[in-house]
Amino acid sequence: KEIAFIFDLDGVIVDTAKYHFLAWRNLAIQLGFEFTEEHNELLKGVSRVKSLEILLNIGKVEISEEEKQKYLVQKNTEYLGFVNKMTSDEILPGVNDLLNYLDANKITYALGSASKNAPLILEKVGLYSRFSAIVDGNDVSKAKPDPEVFLIGAKKLEMKTENCVVVEDAIAGVEAAKAANMTCVGIGEKEVLGHADFVFGDMTGFTPEFLNQLIN
Ligand code: G6P
Ligand code: MG
Numbered sequence: 001k002e003i004a005f006i007f008d009l010d011g012v013i014v015d016t017a018k019y020h021f022l023a024w025r026n027l028a029i030q031l032g033f034e035f036t037e038e039h040n041e042l043l044k045g046v047s048r049v050k051s052l053e054i055l056l057n058i059g060k061v062e063i064s065e066e067e068k069q070k071y072l073v074q075k076n077t078e079y080l081g082f083v084n085k086m087t088s089d090e091i092l093p094g095v096n097d098l099l100n101y102l103d104a105n106k107i108t109y110a111l112g113s114a115s116k117n118a119p120l121i122l123e124k125v126g127l128y129s130r131f132s133a134i135v136d137g138n139d140v141s142k143a144k145p146d147p148e149v150f151l152i153g154a155k156k157l158e159m160k161t162e163n164c165v166v167v168e169d170a171i172a173g174v175e176a177a178k179a180a181n182m183t184c185v186g187i188g189e190k191e192v193l194g195h196a197d198f199v200f201g202d203m204t205g206f207t208p209e210f211l212n213q214l215i216n
Contacts, residue, residue, distance in 0.1 A: 005165050007109060008111075008113055014121060033058070052068060110133035110153040111134045115137050132157060145176045
């Protein structure tokens with residue numbers, strides 16, 4: 001059957017979570033509290049504005065709307081400092097093989113990310129032009145777990161939702177994919193991504209055998 005893929009970006013194509021972490025942690029330090037890698041898990045797949053809210057909650061810090069805007073800009077500026085140094089070396093293992101397989105088999109694919117920096121990141125790692133469609137944080141009004149981002153992706157690919165395969169590393173993303181009536185492959189731990197139809201530790205799980213199973 002005809003299928004199409006919709007990929008999340010952070011944690012699936014590249015590991016930008018480590019850069020988000022460094023930038024959020026520096027902000028927390030500046031505001032006088034600790035921000036751990038465990039805390040960072042809570043921000044995966046979550047929009048920038050929502051991430052700041054969660055961070056401020058962790059630190060029990062209350063600030064004005066104006067200060068929030070200032071810190072959002074500050075965090076993103078620091079994050080972009082890391083992003084601007086990214087190269088194709090940072091594409092996660094298994095991704096190139098998978099995209100080559102999809103190209104060879106004329107299976108189209110889109111990006112479905114909460115990140116407003118998604119187009120820049122894809123440019124940096126040299127993958128921008130390979131995607132048939134890009135849906136990012138600038139295109140959606142409702143964040144994951146709302147299915148909007150993936151529904152727009154399916155529309156852009158002109159594909160029925162039930163024929164779309166979403167690849168996601170975040171709980172909110174898996175929920176969004178299932179709410180969109182799509183097949184979901186989780187990348188991470190089974191205990192965390194239990195609602196996905198399949199879960200692999202990393203992107204090398206997309207073996208030719210598994211891809212055959214998806215298509216047939
Ligand atoms: C992805 C990441 C989140 C990040 C969000 C917004 O979903 O997993 O950690 O907060 O994108 O990213 P942005 O680049 O717009 O700040
Ligand atoms: Mg992700």
